[in-house]
Amino acid sequence: SQKIEQNSEALNIQEGKTATLTCNYTNYSPAYLQWYRQDPGRGPVFLLLIRENEKEKRKERLKVTFDTTLKQSLFHITASQPADSATYLCAPSENTDKLIFGTGTRLQVFP
Amino acid sequence: GAGVSQSPRYKVAKRGQDVALRCDPISGHVSLFWYQQALGQGPEFLTYFQNEAQLDKSGLPSDRFFAERPEGSVSTLKIQRTQQEDSAVYLCASSPLAGARFGTDTQYFGPGTRLTVL
Numbered sequence: 001s002q003k004i005e006q007n008s009e010a011l012n013i014q015e016g017k018t019a020t021l022t023c024n025y026t027n028y029s030p031a032y033l034q035w036y037r038q039d040p041g042r043g044p045v046f047l048l049l050i051r052e053n054e055k056e057k058r059k060e061r062l063k064v065t066f067d068t069t070l071k072q073s074l075f076h077i078t079a080s081q082p083a084d085s086a087t088y089l090c091a092p093s094e095n096t097d098k099l100i101f102g103t104g105t106r107l108q109v110f111p
Numbered sequence: 112g113a114g115v116s117q118s119p120r121y122k123v124a125k126r127g128q129d130v131a132l133r134c135d136p137i138s139g140h141v142s143l144f145w146y147q148q149a150l151g152q153g154p155e156f157l158t159y160f161q162n163e164a165q166l167d168k169s170g171l172p173s174d175r176f177f178a179e180r181p182e183g184s185v186s187t188l189k190i191q192r193t194q195q196e197d198s199a200v201y202l203c204a205s206s207p208l209a210g211a212r213f214g215t216d217t218q219y220f221g222p223g224t225r226l227t228v229l
Contacts, residue, residue, distance in 0.1 A: 004153075043115070043202050043220030044154065089153050097167060098144065099218060101153030 002028045004102035006090060012108045019080045021105045023073040023090030030092035030100075033066055033073050038087045038104065047088075048075075080109045115221035117203050123227045124193045132188045132224045136205030143186050144218060145178055146202040154202050160186060193228045200225050 005024045013019050023033070032051045036044035050057045050066045050073070057064050063076040073092065077084050087106045091099040116135045124130050136143050142161055146154035147170075156170040162183035171178070175193075180186040190197055204218040 041222065043204070043222050045220070046217040049217070091153075097142065097159050097161075098156040098170070099146075099154070100156065103151070103153045 002026075002100060004090065004092060004100065006088075006102040007105045008103060010106040010108055012110065013080055015081060015109055015111050017080055019077040019084070019107055019109070021075040021088050021090075021107065023075065023092065023102055025071050025092045025102075028092075028094065029068070030094055033064075033090060033092040034099065035062075035064060035073075035075050036089045036091065036101075038089055044089055044101075077107075080107075082109050082111060085109050115203055115205055115219055117201075117221040117224050119224060120222065121225050121227075123229065125229055126194060127192050128228075129189065129191045130193055130226065132190075132201050132226070134186045134188070134203030134205075134221060136184065136186070136203070137207075137219055138184075140205035140207050140219075142206040142208065142218075143180055144204040144206075145186070145188050146204065147172075148200040148202055148223070150199075157188070157201075190226075193226075195228050198226055198228045 003026045034049045035047045037047055038044045048064045050064050052068055061078045065074045085108050087104040089104040090102045093099050118133045144159050145157040147157055148154040158168040158178045159166050160180045163180050175191045177189045200223040202220055202223045204220045206218045
């Protein structure tokens, strides 16, 4: 069955550093992969989408890579700020109409 | 409205009670999704509508769960004879296009309804 792994432990980093979050998947071949941010008590908010034929995508301080050989996506936040503290969810999905989410990684950026 | 709204935001039910959770999607959005999110987990897909048609209900955990969207806008998720394992946050999302199969559709999520079954 499809399996998605994200670091269950919180990632604590200092303001200004680059945060790197990992998303690994097994037993299927997603055509695209989305990253969402979720704050406590709120629904997920879309950040970036990358397709299987794209290696890297950037948006402002965010960068996502998609390695279909390693079955892995990396999500980078450069020059991190305390306001970036949240849970980040990856959703590697096939060409269907439903998202399959990982468990999320909580990021804490401290001053 | 500006975004997806859900009501109630919090619901406490006694085991065995029926509950109804409402979702108001963004006006004009064709697709509507329901997800269940347990504490510390990612959202899990429940069901999907395209306008009033329920195209996928493969994620509904049991026949106690029922969803409808009769006029292609507002949707209701109903849970009959609630059990403690139904306690979770229920998220609704909508997207503007008919189908996310091309990976181009962003889903816009509501704040969720936190259901606690005692």
